Amino acid sequence: MTLKYEIDFQHQPGNNNKYYMPESIGSGVAIFDSDNDGLVDIYFLNGYYRSGNRYNQKKSANQLFVQTIENTFVNRTQLSGLGSTEYSMGVAVGDINNDGYPEVYCSNVGSDQLFINHGDGTFTDITESAGIDNLNWGCSTIFLDYNQDGYLDIFVTNYLNYDSLQFCTDRAGRRDYCGPGSFKGIPDVLYKNNGDNTFTDVSTFSNIGAASGRGLGVVSDDFNTDNLADIYVANDGEANHLWINQGDGTFLDKALHLGAAFNMSGMPEAGMGIAIGDVDGDSDMDLFVSHLRGETNTLYVNHGLLGFQDMTDHYNLHKENIHYTGFGTSFIDYDNDADIDLLIANGRVTRGTLLFDNSDPGYWDYYAEPNLLYDYKDHYGYIINQTTCGDFCNAMNNSRGLAVGDVNNDGKIDIVVNNEGGKGKIYLNTIDNENNWLIVDVIDPKKNRHDIGSKVTLHAGGKKYTRLVGNGSSFLSSNDLSIHFGLGKEVRVDRIAVKWLDGTEENFKDIKVNKKIVLEKYSGTINQF
Amino acid sequence: MKNFRSNVIIKYCTFCTLCIAIGCESKMSPSITLDTNQLKMVEFQVIEKLETLAKTTINEPRSEMNWAEYAMTLDIHDFKSKATIAYKQAAIIDPNDFRWPFFCAIIYHDIGDIESLQWYEKCLSIKSDYAPAINMYGKALDEFGDINSSKKVFYKALDIDPCSKMALNHLIKIHFREYNNHTADSLLQVVKNCGKTDRIFYGLMSELYRRKGDMSLSLVFTKEAHSLPKENTITNPLYDQVISRGVSSGWYRYRAQRYIKNKLFKLAIKEYKELIRIHSISEDYYNLAFSYEEIGDIQKAEQHYMMCIRSDPNFINAYKNLAGIYKTKGDNEKYLFYHNQFRKIGSKDDI
Numbered sequence: 001m002t003l004k005y006e007i008d009f010q011h012q013p014g015n016n017n018k019y020y021m022p023e024s025i026g027s028g029v030a031i032f033d034s035d036n037d038g039l040v041d042i043y044f045l046n047g048y049y050r051s052g053n054r055y056n057q058k059k060s061a062n063q064l065f066v067q068t069i070e071n072t073f074v075n076r077t078q079l080s081g082l083g084s085t086e087y088s089m090g091v092a093v094g095d096i097n098n099d100g101y102p103e104v105y106c107s108n109v110g111s112d113q114l115f116i117n118h119g120d121g122t123f124t125d126i127t128e129s130a131g132i133d134n135l136n137w138g139c140s141t142i143f144l145d146y147n148q149d150g151y152l153d154i155f156v157t158n159y160l161n162y163d164s165l166q167f168c169t170d171r172a173g174r175r176d177y178c179g180p181g182s183f184k185g186i187p188d189v190l191y192k193n194n195g196d197n198t199f200t201d202v203s204t205f206s207n208i209g210a211a212s213g214r215g216l217g218v219v220s221d222d223f224n225t226d227n228l229a230d231i232y233v234a235n236d237g238e239a240n241h242l243w244i245n246q247g248d249g250t251f252l253d254k255a256l257h258l259g260a261a262f263n264m265s266g267m268p269e270a271g272m273g274i275a276i277g278d279v280d281g282d283s284d285m286d287l288f289v290s291h292l293r294g295e296t297n298t299l300y301v302n303h304g305l306l307g308f309q310d311m312t313d314h315y316n317l318h319k320e321n322i323h324y325t326g327f328g329t330s331f332i333d334y335d336n337d338a339d340i341d342l343l344i345a346n347g348r349v350t351r352g353t354l355l356f357d358n359s360d361p362g363y364w365d366y367y368a369e370p371n372l373l374y375d376y377k378d379h380y381g382y383i384i385n386q387t388t389c390g391d392f393c394n395a396m397n398n399s400r401g402l403a404v405g406d407v408n409n410d411g412k413i414d415i416v417v418n419n420e421g422g423k424g425k426i427y428l429n430t431i432d433n434e435n436n437w438l439i440v441d442v443i444d445p446k447k448n449r450h451d452i453g454s455k456v457t458l459h460a461g462g463k464k465y466t467r468l469v470g471n472g473s474s475f476l477s478s479n480d481l482s483i484h485f486g487l488g489k490e491v492r493v494d495r496i497a498v499k500w501l502d503g504t505e506e507n508f509k510d511i512k513v514n515k516k517i518v519l520e521k522y523s524g525t526i527n528q529f
Numbered sequence: 530m531k532n533f534r535s536n537v538i539i540k541y542c543t544f545c546t547l548c549i550a551i552g553c554e555s556k557m558s559p560s561i562t563l564d565t566n567q568l569k570m571v572e573f574q575v576i577e578k579l580e581t582l583a584k585t586t587i588n589e590p591r592s593e594m595n596w597a598e599y600a601m602t603l604d605i606h607d608f609k610s611k612a613t614i615a616y617k618q619a620a621i622i623d624p625n626d627f628r629w630p631f632f633c634a635i636i637y638h639d640i641g642d643i644e645s646l647q648w649y650e651k652c653l654s655i656k657s658d659y660a661p662a663i664n665m666y667g668k669a670l671d672e673f674g675d676i677n678s679s680k681k682v683f684y685k686a687l688d689i690d691p692c693s694k695m696a697l698n699h700l701i702k703i704h705f706r707e708y709n710n711h712t713a714d715s716l717l718q719v720v721k722n723c724g725k726t727d728r729i730f731y732g733l734m735s736e737l738y739r740r741k742g743d744m745s746l747s748l749v750f751t752k753e754a755h756s757l758p759k760e761n762t763i764t765n766p767l768y769d770q771v772i773s774r775g776v777s778s779g780w781y782r783y784r785a786q787r788y789i790k791n792k793l794f795k796l797a798i799k800e801y802k803e804l805i806r807i808h809s810i811s812e813d814y815y816n817l818a819f820s821y822e823e824i825g826d827i828q829k830a831e832q833h834y835m836m837c838i839r840s841d842p843n844f845i846n847a848y849k850n851l852a853g854i855y856k857t858k859g860d861n862e863k864y865l866f867y868h869n870q871f872r873k874i875g876s877k878d879d880i
Contacts (some may be wrong), residue, residue: 017570171807172606173777239755255727256751261738264702266732266754309739313706319672323641353609353640526577 002390002415002427007042007073009424012060014048014087018177019164022087022137024110024177024349025216026327026400026420028476030095030230031407032102034080037122039067040093040405040480041076042416043107044424045088051431060108061085063424066121067325070408071428081123084113091401092478094143094152095449097197102449105474107138107156109336113156116197131199134189137162140273142472143452146229146245148446148502151193155208155330157233158186176350180236180270185214188233192249203278207250213238217274219473220453223258234262234271234289240307258307258319258393260287260300269295270325273402273475276468277331277340279315280374283457283466286315288396290326290344293369297329297344298319309473315442316381317342317374324369325349328475332413334373336435338465342374342382345417345475347398356396359432364421367398373416392417392427405480405504411437412516413484418477436487439516442469442498450481451521453501458485459494537865558590559614561599567608572777574807575606582648586615593623600629605775609636620651632771634662638669645669659684661765664695676703692723701733710740728757740823778808785816811841818850825856846876 013023027045034041044064065073077083090107101117112134115123136158142468143152160183168178187209191199191266203209217234228245240256255261255331262268270292279286287300296318300308312318340460346369358365373389374382386393399420412429446449457466493511508526518527582599589595600615609698616633634648649666667682686696686834697720704713720730735750785800801817837847
């Protein structure tokens with residue numbers, strides 16, 4: 001189903017036998033249209049290249065690959081100004097000034113960076129003038145409008161208080177990467193957008209700064225249906241946070257009360273990445289959190305006001321993935337059969353047994369694991385599909401960041417993966433079937449951008465399918481903002497209901513399938529391509 | 530109150546660049562070769578032990594224990610795939626010893642290889658009443674998708690040990706999965722009656738009451754779970770035979786810390802003495818001193834607290850404990866010195 005497309009990106013974790021812990025966490029990747037030409041581009045984040053104690057920054061910049069014609073990517077890093085040479089971890093994409101051009105936020109080990117998009121394919125680092133000053137080890141990051149002022153705010157997970165002088169070994173006494181248990185978690189950060197390309201750190205006021213945690217993954221949704229954006233954070237080896245928006249600029253952590261802090265056994269797990277999607281078809285968003293090997297990845301099903309329930313076993317997700325360490329993850333309908341399937345990008349954080357024949361294994365081969373694709377089947381839940389999955393599952397890498405989107409505009413969702421110490425990979429979806437599809441952009445003309453946080457429910461054939469407008473999920477990565485629906489054999493869409501971020505609802509009709517459409521708020525307008 | 534320091538972090542071993550290939554050939558025996566890549570930076574004494582054991586399998590290839598020793602040593606130092614070869618050879622030589630197929634199964638299970646099932650079965654065909662193997666087999670069956678067999682196996686484990694925590698926990702989860710809440714409830718009562726009410730128990734109780742629709746009680750149990758330690762206390766005593774073969778500094782430290790937790794200070798001292806001979810850090814000196822203090826050997830405690838301070842002049846608890854020792858001894862001058870040092874460093878963490 002997936003065919004590897006080679007792209008000239010080599011992730012440089014900087015490993016030089018000093019076992020610097022960020023090397024084991026890796027970097028993310030973003031799929032977004034950097035120049036508004038209708039073709040998505042790909043932005044890979046990078047670590048450092050080190051030779052001894054010297055950094056060769058040219059070899060380790062973040063890289064932007066612009067799609068000029070379908071399936072042809074040109075490296076425009078230098079021209080774009082996005083070639084950050086920091087040790088980059090997470091990436092978020094969002095239009096902070098509503099000019100129609102998306103900005104890029106990079107979380108780093110050290111000072112984070114915000115790049116403003118000039119609309120001509122170039123960006124400028126405005127970190128300092130914007131008031132961004134997160135000097136901690138930032139990880140997954142999202143844009144959200146938590147105060148509904150029409151401007152996108154920024155939430156950054158911070159991982160831990162790392163001390164590079166600490167040494168850890170494996171069981172043979174060889175030096176290896178330290179686990180998170182050796183270090184204390186730190187609070188995450190919330191930046192409020194002031195509407196003038198500047199931000200205010202409201203972590204303390206909002207209560208976000210009051211809780212420490214080894215944050216790695218983050219998503220946002222209105223989990224308690226009060227029309228306010230809440231925030232869910234996956235913490236590594238500690239209780240997860242579910243920040244419920246109080247509507248007055250403050251949040252309360254209700255993860256324990258709402259059943260989203262621990263798994264069914266009451267145990268905190270090594271939260272890494274998060275996939276968000278409506279697994280049970282009740283129109284609210286469920287959460288899938290990837291974890292360390294030895295733990296299952298956990299599916300928290302959202303029961304609305306009754307909170308979340310660990311239904312990993314019920315959905316048959318308690319088996320194969322227990323042997324791997326999951327990072328990037330996403331719900332996608334890879335075969336357009338109208339249900340949501342699941343991707344997990346895997347790789348170890350400590351050295352392990354070689355899982356494949358290799359007479360001359362490299363440094364990262366001892367950390368490599370296969371990626372997984374789960375097919376959703378009614379009445380069974382998720383069934384592993386390694387046989388027709390193709391290159392995405394056959395590859396044995398140390399995968400971290402994973403982003404999804406229709407890269408080549410063929411109506412099928414493709415996958416991009418950033419591999420620790422390996423080549424960046426684009427896996428084009430080659431599935432060959434007659435299933436129908438629809439891709440939807442949900443635009444608020446007043447904001448001149450996607451209405452991040454709104455929900456789109458498609459009604460067809462007596463069924464409904466709900467998607468969240470938002471690109472921040474997975475691990476350290478940012479998906480394409482366009483929403484994808486697989487429709488199976490349905491040739492007619494009855495209607496699409498959009499619940500906008502402000503809670504108002506709007507219906508759109510007369511929709512043709514196998515198209516990319518744009519829905520504009522309050523205009524009833526559908527632009528079909 | 531004094532605490533020992535639980536820290537798995539160690540300093541870099543400067544001599545670990547030795548690379549060596551260990552080979553063994555025999556007409557009847559398998560060949561196990563550790564390549565230079567795998568041995569890069571392995572601690573010297575680990576390589577030495579592997580080399581010695583490899584030679585014993587060459588010299589006496591029909592000795593079950595030679596192969597078993599070699600297998601366990603490979604296993605515990607993470608040469609897992611090589612260890613399976615040696616375990617299998619031990620199992621061929623002595624087909625009546627259930628341990629080698631059991632350890633082999635654990636390795637395959639760990640990496641998600643379905644071959645683990647046949648090795649658990651082999652183990653249980655030799656010793657059908659060995660509860661840890663039954664439980665692990667049940668877990669593997671569940672992970673590989675055979676839920677019904679898994680259930681049967683866990684119930685068999687309960688026939689042998691009605692309070693088997695692993696069997697009970699898994700069965701409760703399987704019954705939840707099947708929406709058989711009544712049976713899950715009954716099994717939770719068994720856990721309670723067995724006195725094994727740990728964090729997992731409260732987590733599962735929370736799930737039970739969530740399913741009953743009593744969200745208030747569910748939250749009470751969630752909070753109870755949250756208040757308990759994360760540690761999973763399920764142990765496998767037989768596997769300690771493998772763990773005891775660990776000769777890397779990490780294993781000495783692991784065993785020593787485990788002994789301290791169980792207040793087995795003399796055993797902890799033995800491990801720390803070996804560790805310090807190989808490669809130690811300030812925490813090791815501190816914990817050794819602490820263990821000596823606990824068994825009343827104040828002189829050695831004093832000596833090792835000093836070594837801890839020499840290794841890390843900011844190791845605050847060593848000053849504090851030394852001050853305590855001199856106060857008890859009535860050596861006011863030294864007491865004041867170490868007490869002042871303790872206060873000067875300032876942090877009151879870990880006191």
